[in-house]
Amino acid sequence: MAGYFSIFLVLLTLGSGLIWLIDHLVYAPKRQARIALAQGATGAELDEETIAQIAPQPAIAETAQSIFPMIAAITIFRSFLYEPFQIPSGSMMPTLLVGDFILVEKFAYGVKDPVWRSQLMDVAEPERGDSVVFKYPLDKKIDFIKRVIGLPGDTVVYRNKQLYIKPQCAEGQSTAQGLNCGEFNKIDMQLQNQDEFYADGIGQARLTENLGNVTHDILINPARPEQKMGYYQQPSTRIDEWIVPTDNYFVMGDNRDNSKDGRFWGFVDKKDLVGKAVFIWMSFEFEQDPDSILPSWVPTGVRFERLGSIQ
Structure with a gap:
């Protein structure tokens, strides 16, 4: 079971990291461009609610961005430093x-x-x-x-x-x-x-x-x-x-x-x-x-x- 859990952690880390990276490099710039265009048209700063409506971040990308640092830290700690056992x-x-x-x-x-x-x-x-x-x-x-x-x-x-x-x-x-x-x-x-x-x-x-x-x-x-x-x-x-x-x-x-x-x-x-x-x-x-x-x-x-x- 410990071996399967290690593999699961690694896959989860790689998957969430890859989703976050693709969103950061490909889709985030496009969202920023839409926000900049909307701000230019209105001539004023947009609030967060309006930005979320104009250029919403996909839920899967938001989740990956949230969990990746934590999962990566757990994977490194458990794989290379210390692992708990009962x-x-x-x-x-x-x-x-x-x-x-x-x-x-x-x-x-x-x-x-x-x-x-x-x-x-x-x-x-x-x-x-x-x-x-x-x-x-x-x-x-x-x-x-x-x-x-x-x-x-x-x-x-x-x-x-x-x-x-x-x-x-x-x-x-x-x-x-x-x-x-x-x-x-x-x-x-x-x-x-x-x-x-x-x-x-x-x-x-x-x-x-x-x-x-x-x-x-x-x-x-x-x-x-x-x-x-x-x-x-x-x-x-x-x-x-x-x-x-x-x-x-x-x-x-x-x-x-x-x-x-x-x-x-x-x-x-x-x-x-x-x-x-x-x-x-x-x-x-x-x-x-x-x-x-x-x-x-x-x-x-x-x-x-x-x-x-x-x-």
Whole structure:
């Protein structure tokens, strides 16, 4: 849907701009000539009502002239700067909750055209720990948000709910973004609590995870076994091990036992990156009573304390 809306905005911008330009260059001078002729005949300045009767501007041209600057500004902002997204699921809990509205920095990793999404200019590479929005590899019409765990060349292991990363390093390099080169780094986790979030009546463990230079919180359901039979099996690796290809990234949700991420379908190609999630600008609660007459999509409250930068 986001892709179709982008195309719609571009077409609306081009259409309104073209109508306004043709009217400005072709028809507006003719209207001015009629007005000048009428003024010469009367020998006095004409009021706006009379001018509108003598040389009326077509409604379509007037509408295009009115909306073009606004639509053009929205198109530029949304296509190249920031795009709003709504979090539809709990796969990034506790970092992002259902009902969070976020801003995605579109130019964080490169500038792309809004229609064909071809890369126009490189800006930067994703870093380990970034929360990124990307085109879902199994259905490019859908946008997903997950956290970057593995960079190109990294080896990632997720075993017994513990993450290990062997970073890709240049020759002679000893560390990479806070991780030791040439070895598997066991990613540190520290328990915060077990009574804030529940799944199937069981309290989920909230832990702080240290991805080298980035610290963030994750959720783990101690009672839920790992779904290894559904993992993406990369050739020549173990079932819970992945080697990230060139120009690809390995991503996972922060809600580790409730996230269909790279463990299940592989890697995110660089060309499918949409941008970096940077800010929560609104957050709604949806906690209707089962007997409520209100539909489930109607907010029941605003979580103002969640507004701010995304870790």
